[in-house]
Each structure stands twice: as C-alpha cells, then as structure tokens.
Amino acid sequence: MIHKWLKEGMSKSAIAKMLGISRETVRKYANKPESYIPVISKAPVENLVDEYLPHVAHMLEIAKEKKIEIPTTVIYDEIVKLGYLGSLRWLQTVMQRYDLRKRAKEEEQLIRFETEAGQQMQVDWIEFPKDNLSAFVATMGYSRASYVEYVEDETLETLISCHLNAFSYFGGVPKESLYDNMRTVITKRNAYGYGKHQLNSMFEDFAKHCGFKIRVCKPYRAKTKGKVERFNHYLRYSFHNSLSVRLAMKRYSMNIDNANAEVIKWLDDVANKRIHQTTLQIPFALLAEERYHLLPLPKPYLGIHPKAINVILAKNQKIFQSTAKMKGVYIPNRDMQSYDAFIPSLTALVALSYAGSSMNGSLLWN
Numbered sequence: 592m593i594h595k596w597l598k599e600g601m602s603k604s605a606i607a608k609m610l611g612i613s614r615e616t617v618r619k620y621a622n623k624p625e626s627y628i629p630v631i632s633k634a635p636v637e638n639l640v641d642e643y644l645p646h647v648a649h650m651l652e653i654a655k656e657k658k659i660e661i662p663t664t665v666i667y668d669e670i671v672k673l674g675y676l677g678s679l680r681w682l683q684t685v686m687q688r689y690d691l692r693k694r695a696k697e698e699e700q701l702i703r704f705e706t707e708a709g710q711q712m713q714v715d716w717i718e719f720p721k722d723n724l725s726a727f728v729a730t731m732g733y734s735r736a737s738y739v740e741y742v743e744d745e746t747l748e749t750l751i752s753c754h755l756n757a758f759s760y761f762g763g764v765p766k767e768s769l770y771d772n773m774r775t776v777i778t779k780r781n782a783y784g785y786g787k788h789q790l791n792s793m794f795e796d797f798a799k800h801c802g803f804k805i806r807v808c809k810p811y812r813a814k815t816k817g818k819v820e821r822f823n824h825y826l827r828y829s830f831h832n833s834l835s836v837r838l839a840m841k842r843y844s845m846n847i848d849n850a851n852a853e854v855i856k857w858l859d860d861v862a863n864k865r866i867h868q869t870t871l872q873i874p875f876a877l878l879a880e881e882r883y884h885l886l887p888l889p890k891p892y893l894g895i896h897p898k899a900i901n902v903i904l905a906k907n908q909k910i911f912q913s914t915a916k917m918k919g920v921y922i923p924n925r926d927m928q929s930y931d932a933f934i935p936s937l938t939a940l941v942a943l944s945y946a947g948s949s950m951n952g953s954l955l956w957n
Contacts, residue, residue, distance in 0.1 A: 640670075640682055646669070666682070689868065709881050709883075711732035713769045722846075724850060725745055726741050732818055734881045736878040737822050742847070747794060754797070762878075762885060765803055766802075767806050769807075769808065777789070829862075831850075834849075
C-alpha cells in the first residue's frame, strides 16, 4: 500500500497520516522491495505485576469467602510490602486485563491446579487436513506447560516417538498420562469388565518401560482432559492459522519441517512464557517446580519386551481354545490396520526362536 501510494504521488507525511503510523516507518518500508513482507512476532509482555498475580487472586478469594469488597488500593499496599515497584494504575490495568474481580465472583476457585505437580500429562491429536498434517499435543496438568510436534501420520511408532520427545522437553516423565479413544492406545473398552479396557500391547509395554500409568477418558466426556483441549484451541487460532497465512503471503505452503521449526520457537517464546489464564502464572515457571516431581527420563525404547510377548501369546491361546470348540473356525472381520499390533510380537518371537535354535534360517522361516 505504501509503494502504491508513493507511485500515485502521495507524500510520506500524507501516507503516515492516512495509516496512523510515523513518517519514519513509512520511509523504512518505502526503502524495502515491494515483495517484502514484515514478520511480526509478539512475545508476551512481562510486567511488574505478573509475579504478584497469585497473591492478588488469593486476596480476592478470601474477600469473596468473607462476602466483603476489598479496594484495589488495599491490594496495592499489600503487594508493595512484598516488593512490588509498579504503580497503582498499572495494577488496576492488569487486574482488568485478566478480569480478576469478575472471575472471583463467578468461579468457585480463581486459581485452579486440579492435579499435583508431576502427576498427570494430557495427550491429544489435533488434525489439520488442509495441510495434510496432524499435531501431537501434550499438556502437563499442574504447570500447563505444553509440547507440540507436527507429524504426517498417527501411527503407534509416531505416538511413541512423540512421547519420548515430550518427556525430553519437559525434563522427565509424569506418573500418569490421560488419553481419549486413540486406537493406538485402547483397542477395546471394558473388555475385561467395567473400566478394565484392552490396551494396545506395545503401547502398554512402552508405558511400563517409561514408568507411567495409562488413563483413559470416559466416552463423550472429553472435558476430563480439558487442559489439553483448551490448548488445542489456542494452538489452532493463535499459532497454526497465523503461520499458514504468513507462509501463504510469501508463497510458501506449510510442511512438517517449517511447522515444527516455528512451533518450537512459539512454545519457547510465547505459549509457555505467557501468563496462563487459569493458574495466573507462567507455565515455564511452574514447570521448573514440577520437574522435581517427575520420573527420570527413560532409556531408549527398543520395542516390545519378551515378557509382554508371552502374555500376548497366552491370551491368544485362550481365544483359540474357546473358538476351537465351535463347529467352524471363527474369523472376526477386521481392517488391515488391526493386524499391525501383531508385527512386533511375531518379529521378536522369530528372533528369539532363531537365537535358541540349531535349525538353519530357511527352515525356520518356512
């Protein structure tokens, strides 16, 4: 627009007035090529009030319990005693920005954590079909720190790889991880009784290897993992859509490489450094506390454990014995992907048999 108006004969001062910017800014972009697109990355603005927000919220909660009104001047005097160096006006501005008084009246608890430090991680997939990509999203229940990784498929191998990368990013392993009805995690609900689900054997072995327990949401109760669901919305509208537009303006398309390069910068500089609306604290600051409660990072995962193979074979033997009593052999209708779970078991079984057998290779495979 600046280049267009300059060609039409408008002065820099007139353009600056028209756009509501300074003449120096007009001159700056007038000297850039017409194809130049400015990239604006706004990091969260740190202010003097941020570290005192939990204390302010606590005062408002106590005032609510006692059914009294507490003036902002009283709150200001209290946080000044704690070391606050800002102005009263700035305190009022920040309190209005986060609607602290309104939220204190409407919510049962202004600051919520729900889970203990290091207790739970919530996991979900978010799909972007227009870009042929999905994103693995993991959010820590206590700190609300999040990890995102763009992928091209949602296979079990990809899920395990993303988990390992998330653990590395957070600096440890939580005690439990919460999922919805991911086919790579749960194969049949209530298979062994109410609440006793049949889990994917390889992923179950991976969880045991890392030391975390698998928890599954109730059907149609996605809010039980609301922390990661809310972050999904934030990711889609504050990062993904913005990046898609920025790339399109430069005539680039989004792919797994540029998406992952940009999302890590966004996580480090924006998402995990902002004041979280629920905790009123910075996720990275709470993660620094949470890391002391996490399990240590696991050793590299080399696949399903031989002991798990024996369990799978025992289950399959019971199924065979029960179906063999029928007149015919029962063959369930399955899609081809359902057989993927058997591949690691069979591969490891053949390897173990080959290692302990004196038979030659060709005969063993036959």
